[in-house]
Amino acid sequence: MARDARIELDFADGTHSFRLGWGELAxxxxxxxxxxxxxxxxxxxxxxxxxxxxxxxxLGLVGGGMPPADALRKVRNYVEKRPPLESHPVAIAVISAGLLGAPEEPVGEPEAPIPEVA
Structure with missing residues (x-):
């Protein structure tokens, strides 16, 4: 499984995909x-x-696949017109996934099956 740091979060008017890849982080x-x-x-x-x-x-919405104009509109309506602490947990979740990987993404190689002894 590829670790692409994509997470799904309830935000604004629904559940959205967020991803901060290398370009978005830059x-x-x-x-x-x-x-x-x-x-x-x-x-x-x-x-x-x-x-x-x-x-x-x-940038997390854009990295998750939302067109930039739509992401800007969503942030203007649901972040900038609301108290900052309302969106604070979303920002922490998005940047944490971008830097550390999504919580559900397994780290490392899958374990090899244990051979059966006859």
């Missing part, structure tokens, strides 16, 4: 003027900036 780094791990640290340590939350969610 864009996030430029737009937030911080590396992805620093953004995760800021989100966990209560030193985040509002653009950290909005950009993680927007």
């Amino acid at each position: 864009t996030l780094q430029e737009e937030c003027d911080a590396g992805p791990y620093m953004i995760l640290h800021r989100l966990h340590s209560h030193q985040w900036r509002v653009q950290d939350i909005a950009n993680v969610i927007r």
